[in-house]
Amino acid sequence: MPRPTMEDVARQAGVSRALVSLVMRDAPNVSAARRKAVRDAASQLGYRPNALARNLASRRTHTLGVVVNDLHNPFFAETVDGLQSGATEAGYRIIIGNGCRSEAGESSAIETFLDYRVDAMIVVGPLLSAARLVSVSESIPIVAVGRTVRSWAVDTVNSDEALGARLAVDHLIGLGHRDIAHIDGGRGAGAAPRRSGYRRAMKAAGLADMIRVVMGLFTESSGAYGAEQLLASGRRPTAVFVANDHSAIGALDVIESKGLSIPGDISLVGYDNISASALRHMSLTTIDQPRTEMGRAACRLAVDRIEGRSVEGVHHVVEPSLVVRSTTAVPRHQVGS
Amino acid sequence: MPRPTMEDVARQAGVSRALVSLVMRDAPNVSAARRKAVRDAASQLGYRPNALARNLASRRTHTLGVVVNDLHNPFFAETVDGLQSGATEAGYRIIIGNGCRSEAGESSAIETFLDYRVDAMIVVGPLLSAARLVSVSESIPIVAVGRTVRSWAVDTVNSDEALGARLAVDHLIGLGHRDIAHIDGGRGAGAAPRRSGYRRAMKAAGLADMIRVVMGLFTESSGAYGAEQLLASGRRPTAVFVANDHSAIGALDVIESKGLSIPGDISLVGYDNISASALRHMSLTTIDQPRTEMGRAACRLAVDRIEGRSVEGVHHVVEPSLVVRSTTAVPRHQVGS
DNA sequence: TCGAACGTATGGAGCGCTCTAACTATCATG
DNA sequence: CATGATAGTTAGAGCGCTCCATACGTTCGA
Incomplete structure (x- = not known):
């Protein structure tokens, strides 16, 4: 019936x-x-x-479309948790579209949402060009998370990557390290500010001549390769700040397999606080981004736009924090000194 | 305009x-x-x-509602990938609802989809009671993934957990192990068939008197605790089959921290093939479930129901496979013998 | 030459709601 | 006692589409 x-x-x-x-x-x-x-x-x-009929007649859906481009990335899971709770509070519901790690996938997810007339769209770590995002924003409000967009048309939520890098480096310096190298993330998202944050923190501590950056790719194997280069160089650093946890884990594996101890011989700091870093077997000191909070903020921005409470682009920045675990310690030659 | x-x-x-x-x-x-x-x-x-108008008028949405109860679980990400590709092929789109790890959350996600008149629903690892699922199935087709439901009203897709356990145990036996213990998953999903699969495989190999099950909870710390118990017992097993990777990683950490080598002193097999297991630092031998395939199968079942190609409940079972990495080897006393 | 049969195109009645304007009571006010 | 106010209710015109029934050529066989 x-x-x-x-x-x-x-x-x-x-x-x-x-x-x-x-x-x-x-x-x-x-x-x-x-x-x-x-x-x-x-x-x-x-x-x-019938929500379809209701939405059609009222020309409002009370629904936020969330486009994530990779479901595998724990980054998204937490952000979506924040989004979810923010939306529920504001009387909205969210539906998630999968970008499948490709621009085309993202585009089609966005189009689906446009067809469904969602009230606003939140794109998490979008691959899409800023121009495309801006053009979508002509139809409906759109907020980007984890991606800077220089435009007043789209709101953004980001964490202060440079600050995160400084936190990592200052922690190491505070422990007494001076020869601190950096394995970077190449052209990956957030890699540039983390790299420059490292540079600036070193300079600020009068350690400009210790600055050493080796290229990475944000992958486990690139981290491993970076560590090998560092160990093969004449000068072995006492600490390494790696641009993300995946790479840091690769580095950790190489360092230990060469018979060196962590943190005894080398201290290691990662970035992202992925779930694997929390495992006791890793116990990686790292930088955590308040992702749930970022999700909530994104939701708030979206709702403000929808309900006409804001008109200009807002670029919201949150502060990352240091999570100290077992891969960092006072450098060996200083112990007891 | x-x-x-x-x-x-x-x-x-x-x-x-x-x-x-x-x-x-x-x-x-x-x-x-x-x-x-x-x-x-x-x-x-x-x-x-306008999709709303179209769906309203045609009384068809060509949309599948996917309810996942925990975005953090990589299990879901892969399943959804399969779902996505299956849906695209069949001319459907999917939208994802987050169950937020609670029955209430799942219920509300389901209700949202019902309001949106999705053509069918796919629930991944649902917490909800079978009765609730059956009652939903009176409105629209529903298929459950990773959960058995004894009913012809709802289709299911599962992997053969007992077979997976047998694969793990037979692998160890094949290497020459005889004293193989099992750290189980308590009342967790899939724990029971894995446990009985272990028992049966041991019996089949004439190792019934070697059977030893210690209780676990599918968590890292429960795995660690289980390993401690095993090591503290008078008899140290030469191999341990752990009910899931999280627990196995906990066990691995404890075993190595006691100065024992893996796989030298003890071989270890996990279950689930989570991403952390693939890290070189873990390199855990484990059982993989073909999750992408499960997603595709679920999608096919849903579409068959929608399009009237099937009327009775189908309970689809897929085969897991063994992934050999570096935590298993010939037991020490046999090396060279 | 007629009409059956086909391939195309169109009008209009919904789909299940929302929302405005109007209508009916009820009640206090000057 | 007419006069607004005000609260409660309703008719009816959409929202933007689908789909059925119908109409309009053509073409073809009889």
Whole structure:
């Protein structure tokens, strides 16, 4: 049997269809008696409003489209958790589209959402060009997370990558390290500010001549390769700041397999605080980004735009924090000194 | 300015609204000339069909609702990848709802999808009771992944957990191990069949008196605790089959920190093939479930139901496989013998 | 030459809602 | 006692599409 409609509920309750509509939307100015009659009729018939019809008629969906480009990345999971809770609070729901790690995938997810007339879109770590994002923003509000976009048309939420790098380096310097190398993330997202953050922190500590950057790719094997280069060089650093945890884990493996101890011979700091870093077997000191908070912030920005509370682009920046675990310690020659 | 509608396109192309509709749906029996005229008009106006209106009118959404209960679990990411590709092939799109690791969350995600009139629902690793799933299946087709449901009303896709356990144990036996212990997953999903699979494989190899099961919880720390118990017992096993990778990693850490070598002193096999297991620093031998394939299968089942190609519940079972890495080897006393 | 048969095109009635304007009571106000 | 206010309710016109029934040529066999 077909699902009951408003018409059916109205008939059952002996009122007009419009009144049922008002009750379903919790509108004021409906007498308690009628409200109850409608509620009873609805639950008796097992009525649920058809969201398609509702959205079509009201030209509002109260839905945020979230485009993530890689479900495998734990970064997204946490961000989406924040998004979810923010949306629920604001009276919105979210649906997630998978970008499948490709621009085309992202584009098609965005198009799907556009077709569904979501009220706003939140793109997490988008691969898409800024121009494309701006052009979408002509149709509906769009906020980008984990990606800078120089435009007033789209809001962004980012963490302060340079600050994160400084936190890492300052932690090492605080422990007494001076020869601190950096394995970077090449052209990966966030790699540049982390690299320059490292440079600046070293300079600020008067360690400019110790600056040493070896190229990486944000992958485990690139981290391993970077570590090999460092060990093969004449000068072995006492600490390494690696641009992300994946690379750091690769580096860690190489260093230990060469018979060196961590943190005894070399201290290691990663970046991202992925779940593997928390495993006791790794216990990697790293930089954590408040991803849940970023999700909530993104949601707030989106809702503000939708409800006309903001018109100009807002570029929100959150602060990362240092998570000290077991891969960092005072350098050996200083122990007891 | 408001988005253009079919009406606008029709006017621009000098045809009726119905014809535009036919063209947008790639219907046959439209002359090439008109088809082109409509296409041109549409792209000139930047027209995109309103999915809400279309779905409302056609009473079909060509959309599959996917409910995952924990975005953090890599299990879901891969399954969703399979789902995605299966759906795309079949001409469907998917939207993902987050169950937030709670029954209530799952319920609300399901309700959202019901309101949106998705054509079918796929629930991945649902927490919800079988009864609830069956009751939903009265409204629309529903397929459960990673969860057995004894009912013809809902289709399921599962991997053969007992076979996976046998693969693990037979691998160890094949290497020459006889004293093989098992750290289980308690009441967790899949723990029971893995445990009994272990038992049966041991018996089948005439090793019934070597059977030893210590309780676990599928968590890293429970795996660590299980390993401690095993090491503290008078008899140290030469191999341990752990019910999942998280636990196995906990066990691995404890074993190595006691100065024992893996696989030299003890071989270790996990289950799930999570991404951390593939890291060189772990390199855990484990059992892999073909999750992408499971996603594709789930999608196929859903589409078959939607399109009336199947009416009875199908319970699809896929085969796991062994992934040999570096935590298993011939037991020490046998080396060279 | 007629009409059956086909390939094309169109009008219009929905799909299940929202929302505006209007209408009906009820009630205090001058 | 007419006069607004105000609260509660409703009719009806959409929202932007699909799809059925119908109409309009052509073409073809009889």
